[in-house]
Amino acid sequence: MHSPTPPTSLLRALRRVMRPLVRLMLRKGVTYTYFSDMLKGVFVEVAEQEFRLDANAPTDSRISLLTGVHRKDVKRLRNQPPDVADDLPAAVSLGAHLVSTWQTTAPFCTQPGEPAPLARLASTGGERSFDALVARVSKDIRARVVLDEWLRLGIARVDEHDRVHLETAAFIPQKGFDEKAAYFGHNVHDHACAAVHNLTADGLPYFERSVHYDALSPASIARLRDAVANEGMQALIAFNTLASDLEAQDAQAPDARQRVTIGLYFYSEPTSDTSPSGDASPKSPS
Structure with missing residues (x-):
């Protein structure tokens, strides 16, 4: 109560x-x-x-x-x-699975975290093609339909040699508001669930930590932003590779019914004691 x-x-x-x-x-x-x-x-x-x-x-x-x-x-x-449904829309879930496969699974990547350019058609690229990538994940949708949507959203581009390149290191649409809103709901919900669990539940807490400083120059903020974008993404790619391997290992396990979200975020704004966003933050991890 x-x-x-x-x-x-x-x-x-x-x-x-x-x-x-x-x-x-x-x-x-x-x-x-x-x-x-x-x-x-x-x-x-x-x-x-x-x-x-x-x-x-x-x-x-x-x-x-x-x-x-x-x-x-x-x-x-x-x-x-x-x-509204709580789950990610099917198109978004499919897109995330495709990007994950492209980043972590041979022959679609040169090494984990480095997606290779893929021939657009299986007739020219064989198993290392965008057609083969989509077929690996789903037999129910045509690769051309996926590619057209990804070109619209800015997730992929096609070069002069008819090769498809992944334009984002994760499935983060640059143009489609509905797709970005779906991820907003998913990510903020799961982050909030972890924080609420840590406030209200007994037992092992979920990992939820951050570092925060309040006296940095714009140049330092830009340097930190680049570091998070590069090193943070490498950490997420490593977690993605491990999760993909574990999911394949658990494929036949009867208790493989758990989902997981692992996130990383960056935010900056001017410091002000009278700012409506809150008080100055301590200079330490928390």
């Missing part, structure tokens, strides 16, 4: 967490009225799925007591299907 009075430290943290989300919503036309109704649905959904006293579904009255949502709204929200 929740505490009668939420901790002030938690309320302060939630307010800070919500600021960039509200900034995004205002920029994209999501009003408070729309968001508050959507948030009611999330409160009801989480209470129904995760705060049961036994195997039976909680009553509307209990969900109303837990969430503060009016019982009439609880009944309405429980009777309507959810608006």
Whole structure:
């Protein structure tokens, strides 16, 4: 059961967490009225799925007591299907799998982390072609369809020799807002889940650490940004290779039902004691 009075430290943290989300919503036309109704649905959904006293579904009255949502709204929200799915869209999942295979699996890479240029057609490149890459991951979609979409999103380019090059070190579309929004939801959700687990659950905590400094010049910020982009990506590629190998090893295991997200991020802004984004940060890992 929740505490009668939420901790002030938690309320302060939630307010800070919500600021960039509200900034995004205002920029994209999501009003408070729309968001508050959507948030009611999330409160009801989480209470129904995760705060049961036994195997039976909680009553509307209990969900109303837990969430503060009016019982009439609880009944309405429980009777309507959810608006969005939690999983990544199929096209995004396929794209991530293709990029991972391209980066880690011979003959599509020269070594792990170095995707090779691929002949566009199997008729000219054989097993080291974009056709073969797509066929390795899925038999249900044509390579041409994938390539056209990747060219639109800026993920791939075709050179004068009709070879396909990977333009991003991970599946991060440069142009498609819907695809980037899907990754935004996936990554921020999983990061938040790890942080919430560490605040509320017993047992082994998830790894969640950062370093933060507040007195750096723009030149130093640029140097750090480049270092994170280069060295951080190498770390992620190494984790990706290990995860790919382990998934292949676990292919026949009956308990291979766990998913994982491993992330790395970088952010910088001007330091100000009166900045709405929060207080100056300590100079240490945390």
